Amino acid sequence: MGTRRVTMRDVAEASGVSPATVSFVLNDVTEQHILPATQERVRAAARELGYVPHAIAKALREGSSRIVLLALPQGIRGPGLDAYTRGLDDELARHGHVLLVRHGSPLHGGLESVVASVAPRAVIDLSGLYQDEAAVAADGPVTTNDGGWVDGLAAHTLVQLRHLVDAGHTSVAVALPEDPGWARLAAVRLGFARQAAVRLGLAEPVVLTVPRDRAAAIQAVRDLRRDHPGVTAVASFDDAVAMQLLAALHGLGVTVPDELAVIGFDAVEYGSFATPALTSVHIDAGAYGQRAARTVLGLEPPADPPAGATVVVRESV
């Protein structure tokens, strides 16, 4: 119980040297020449005593902890983001850092106070991607040190639309969620979709906002089909929107994919349980996470751009 923690001074005493020497040995400071014999004694003592460096003391000295903070909004999820997080974590671990996630309620004074009380080595703030409409107006760069995650979304959106083109579609709609919490990201993604349409020689995509309410969603789809009868496929913001769409189309008696094709984004597993099973875009974001890690740590990011996205072909396109 009351056993005080083992400090460097304990190790120093046990091995008959000064704390400074212990520090040099345990940190492999090459500028400082320590007799191999001494090194051995120090290491042995450290091992025997079970010395563990005190992270807080180290952080005080170094000015920041070895934590990297990933700020995410509440309730934002998805396979792609999971992969991103994993890639980030792995690469950080490789360099002795730890990834901690802050699922930020915008309450609580926001990030600053958290950053102040954690003193992380770096912060990757993705919460700007998911702001309410008020914040959407001021659209500067969404985020910077994300390792290209947001830029990657552009490429992935291209993959999504290209699949529709490859399936023979020439006039498509883009389905966006109604939720204001997604407004910022929805706007970003819509921009990417427009760019992709241009590159693919498609007509300007029709925008379909899908309401939460089931009846309203059905109405929205009905309107789309009436106003834009030429549209034969819908590229969805994500799989949740796609599945809402599928449900609405089922309600309307529209067959998928024959009368209207639907493709999701960021393939979730449960998409395969829909009827028809949802075709979607699988995003392997691990490489982006790794890039982000190297960026925030000030290391050279890998030259080769990350691998992109692939289409998970099921039944809805």
Add this chain to the structure above:
Amino acid sequence: MGTRRVTMRDVAEASGVSPATVSFVLNDVTEQHILPATQERVRAAARELGYVPHAIAKALREGSSRIVLLALPQGIRGPGLDAYTRGLDDELARHGHVLLVRHGSPLHGGLESVVASVAPRAVIDLSGLYQDEAAVAADGPVTTNDGGWVDGLAAHTLVQLRHLVDAGHTSVAVALPEDPGWARLAAVRLGFARQAAVRLGLAEPVVLTVPRDRAAAIQAVRDLRRDHPGVTAVASFDDAVAMQLLAALHGLGVTVPDELAVIGFDAVEYGSFATPALTSVHIDAGAYGQRAARTVLGLEPPADPPAGATVVVRESV
């Protein structure tokens, strides 16, 4: 750029007192009487200089940071857990603490190294709930300082089964995921379901393990119906399993809920997009999170037990 951070000594100098006095004032130490006029001067100086206490130094002194760490396994999600996290976060914020989440890969040496480098005030480790089968064997108490979250699951499982009983079912099955990552929690939940069955006067529930693979899932359901024709309802481990089940039943041409009713757990939004829309159990875990926060902070947890779960009635039961 090179502006050194503002320290307590700067504030002391600016207000003509010693650092000690600044500390007493800013921390509202009542044992130490400081002239109100002096207090005002100190506070004014702190405000003007934009003094922010250095969290790491404080942590070094206090022995631990004001971080509470929530350890979760990779990829574990759900509305209930979200609510739990939010309740936890809110209550911690109310007491000047910060919740940080560690989405732990069991690699990276696990929690210990993270704890060592973060020195959190407390750790709530829910990762034990989601271990592989090897770890399942040694089933001690799953977790302790979770504010009753796990115990709550027992109550919620009772709500789930009770809904089936209220709908007139007398012989039910429990659907569990095949994924070994869920084995531990599945075992726990199955235990709760058995207890609930006893309390409700139901027969011992039949266990249905639902394979990932679609064809295999269909086969499993077919077997269930052949071997246990008396079973008229299935209580699912979670909504994902329930939706798999729905898909399999659709494939078999079994009508839901007439021939077989299905109820999910931890109502996800996309359950409403299934056909038929999935009836599920909504878990309001905020109060559990709050309890957990108070527990780990050493405060008195609220006497009244948290509100339970409610059934989201849609179409599948």
Add this chain to the structure above:
DNA sequence: AGTTCTCGCCCGTCCATGATG
């Protein structure tokens, strides 16, 4: 020159000790 040590620093906390009226 080759090794090792002394000592101040990082910054906030709080006990023991003053200073003042």
Add this chain to the structure above:
DNA sequence: ACATCATGGACGGGCGAGAAC
């Protein structure tokens, strides 16, 4: 002698430039 108000400085644990052997 006695509150009341304020301060010096050790401490937590690791680091590393410069001094010392």
